[in-house]
Amino acid sequence: MATTTSSELTAPFLLLLLLAAVARSTAELVNLTLLTGAQEKGAVCLDGSPPGYHLQRGFGSGRHSWFIHLKGGAWCNTIGSSRNTIEDCSYRKMTYLGSSTLMGAVEFDGILSNDKQLNSDFYNWNKVVVRYCDGASFSGDAEAQDTDGSTIYFRGLRIWNAVLDELMEKGLASAKQAILSGCSAGGLATLLHCNDFHARFPKEVSAKCLPDGGFFLDAESLAGERYSTFFSEVVQLQNVSEVLPKDCLAKKNRTECFFAAELVKSIKAPTLIVNSAYDSWQIQNILAPAESYHGVSWSGCKSDIRNCSSSQIQVLNGFRKQFVDDVKVVKDKKGWGLFIDSCFYHCQLTEFPWSPWNSSASPELGNKTVAKAIGDWYFERSQQVKQIDCEYPCNPSCS
Structure with a gap:
């Protein structure tokens, strides 16, 4: 495993601390709102408690614009778990x-920030963070008996419907502009619910989808096991079916239709996919989970791409190729966008300091930061925002 000296860490580490301090100084803590009548609707978290969301009201010109963000956090089948x-x-x-x-207030930062200098396009919108507590990207509808005899509730689809219904009553129904977004498992949920979100508004409303770090691949691990093995457990246990595209289910099984590469084929709403082709979470958990290799030969590489050997980079480039091949299906879709960089990131819009939103650490593609690219795509300030980066380490803007 490659090592890094304290002197090598100092400059970038101090930069991250500085950027984190700046972001936190402008980030606002927003309290949790519990869903009204959750138990009666059967829209509950795994333990039966009501789900929640965080709502920050818009102001000025953003009073009738809404940004809905779905939190992530993997799924109920931890890779490498006993x-x-x-x-x-x-x-x-x-x-x-x-x-x-066990939920508390959250900081609204990145694309959720109300600081005009950091977030000039969306700072004054109504912004909502929907908390993730179902373990299946807001898509299941089932229940099971826990080992202690209590019930585990898999009600992600009901949570989605009930929370969106409540937000519609709180002003979302009169939106003039709307974006559905999400990070990681929330990014996958964005793809799963994009059509439903778009269909909730009249045609004249600009309702679009923005999945961040949610394009998960059915890739093989170093040991040769496909990720569909893990997704199939989620799909079957939580009865994921209603949310899946019917045209996909006519040709493929439910697990195949749970992957982004199939979902995007059925999405009608304009969508911008933000993702790294070297997604750090996927490399660490799909390509090279701990049980897929012996010793520590991959530990340094998967924790920091700069530690990878030339042979390991070749493996990562194979992962990148599959990613690029899978995402190419949207290149000709009107109103769609791509921001696929070659940085070692997972999620880039919020949850600072791990994301580089609109900072000196932000990657650039086509001379645009991710913040500029999203604004240009949503407001149609540019004819096309479809950028796929070259192979690592070609992009000097990667931090």
């Missing part, structure tokens, strides 16, 4: 990923 799927969901229900009783 627990089986039920046990993993049981564990999650004792955390904020499965119970609203």
